[in-house]
Amino acid sequence: MAFTAIHPEYGRIDATLGNLGCGLDWSQVHRVRPRINLTCPECEWGVHAKHSSRGLRFFAHNAKRPADCQLSNESVEHHLLKLELATAIRQAGWYAELEVRADGGSWRADVLASSLDGTRRMAWEAQLSAITVEELRERTARYLDEGIGVCWVSPRGEVPWLSSVAAVRVTAPKEDSHVWTVADGLAKFMPRLGSWVRVSDIDLTTFVRWALKEQVTPHTILPRYRRVRLKPEGNLSRRSLCWASPKSTAAESRHEQMRSRQDEQKKRRQERERVEQELKLLEEKARKEEEERRRSIEREAEAEKARERLQAQRDQWEADRKERLARAEEQRRIEEERARKAEQARLAQERHEREAATRWWSELSGEQWQDLLAAIGEFSAQERAGKAYPDKQGVDAEYAFGVPVMARRGLYGIARPSPESVKNWNAYYRLRIFVRNQREADLITAQGVDPTLVVHFDLPDFEQLNLC
Ligand SMILES: [Zn+2]
Incomplete structure (x- = not known):
């Protein structure tokens, strides 16, 4: 048809x-x-x-x-939609021509609307069949090349190209009505929401009038606002194109400016914060450096103190060492003095003992000495030690100024050591001591000599007296 x-x-x-x-x-x-x-x-x-x-x-x-x-x-539905579009265009006071073909055949409009003065034309395409976005764009471009606006109108449930070209989705009249409705493709900007909201309750006749009078135009939505609300509180749908009033596009523009200003302010604030942060970091760095410098000074002072302490310690050590040396020197001097005095005492003792020994022996005549030796010889013979005889060295200072007496087995005893010199006899010699008589034995044992070591004979002290 x-x-x-x-x-x-x-x-x-x-x-x-x-x-x-x-x-x-x-x-x-x-x-x-x-x-x-x-x-x-x-x-x-x-x-x-x-x-x-x-x-x-x-x-x-x-x-x-x-x-x-x-x-x-073309289907009946297609024709009914074309008829509806033509009727709406005529009600808006424009000419409507159906099924118009371009002279060169570059386009064929379902309905071509023309203003009464002939200065403006707009194609209305009832698009019921599936079509690619590329083909739609190409056909739209062909209209625009000749100064003809275009609106694609589809009664399909899903219109995937709604946001790609200037288009609306419409719904056919319900049973009890004759009114076609624009269900999608038209939107208004709501500054309160900062968002586009779909308008879905405008009848097609009204929309056509608005479109022809440019009360709504195809609008490329600014990138920030491309999530369009399907209802004020409803779901979002991503759109880059919609039909919109100049009021809405101006509101979007104002909102965009406000958002840009906010973005700019945010950027400035962020920049300011960044600078402040940087300054803070610099201050922190300077503070740390100052802290480090102060610590360094403290460390240096500590080190200086430590060096001073060490030096003081060394000085103390040196002083101590000198004192020790001085004390040692003093000690050595005292020791020397003591040794010298001891030596003097020893020499005095020795001299004293020698003098005592000289006196001791001077008491004795040659006969007496021979008597004593004879008694010792007799004694040793009785002991079966052989006949004892004096060592030819005679008086020996080594044996307390006594005369060593030899027998068969060597040293047999000491004859007549000086009583002044026998103090340590028990400890050193424990040799048998031979003296002339009890008086001499008493002189010896009076010095602490073990009496068992002392052998005496009853030889008279004073020979001269006997002679007298
Ligand atoms: Zn035909």
């Missing part, structure tokens, strides 16, 4: 217009005899005027039409 046809005399006629667009009445083409030779503007096949049971007027192709005629292949 088609709403337009080519009349052999009047040219293009339009079934949607009361006068068919050329001053003819419907009755002049519908069921007239002889039959008028009407043709399809698309395929040039013969068509005839017809109307539906509800009174919708159209042109139907005659039998054996070409299979590829787009007009004849």
Whole structure:
């Protein structure tokens, strides 16, 4: 079916217009005899005027039409939408032409709207079948090249290209209504929400009027606002294009400026914070360096103190060493003195003992000495030690100024040691001591000599007295 046809005399006629667009009445083409030779503007096949049971007027192709005629292949729904668009355009006070083809064939509009003064044109495309975004853009570009605006209108449930070209999604009238509604593609900017919100309750006639009068225009949404709310409190849908009023686009622009200012302020604040942070870091660094410098000075002072302490310690050690040396020197001197005195005492003792020994021996005559030796010899013989005899060295200072007496087995005893010199006899010699008589033995033992070591004979002290 088609709403337009080519009349052999009047040219293009339009079934949607009361006068068919050329001053003819419907009755002049519908069921007239002889039959008028009407043709399809698309395929040039013969068509005839017809109307539906509800009174919708159209042109139907005659039998054996070409299979590829787009007009004849379009669905009833497609035609109804075109008719609705044409009606809305005419209600807005514009011309509406259906199924119009460009002279060069670069486009074919479902409905072409033209302003009364002929300065503006806008194509309205009822797009029911699936189509790619690329094809839509290409066709849109072809219209724009000739200064023709375009709006794609689809009654499909899902319209994937809604945000890619200037388009709206519409819903067909419900059973009890004749009103087509724009369900999607139109939006208003709500500054309160800082967001675009879809408008889905505008009837198609109103939308067409607004679009023609540029009360709404295709608007490329600023990047910041491309998450469009489907309802004020509803879900979000990503969109880059919508139909919008100048008021909304201005509101978006103002909001964008505000957000830019906020961004700028935020950036400035961040920059200020960054600078402050940097300053703080620098101050912190300087503080640490100062701290380090102070510590370094303290450490140096500590080290200096330690050096001083060490030096004091060394001085103390040196003083101590000198004192020790002095004390040692003093000690040595005392020792020397003591040794010297001891030596003097020893020499005095020795001298004394020698003098005592000299006196001791001077008491004795040669005969007395011979008597004593004879008594010792007798004694040793009795002891079966052999006859004892004096060592030829005579008086020996080594044996307390006595005379060593030899027998068969060597040293047999000491004859007559000096009583002044026998003090340590028990400890040193424990040799037998031979003296002349009890008096001499008493002199010896009076010095502490073990009496068992002392052997005496009853030899007279004073020979001279006996002689007298
Ligand atoms: Zn045709």
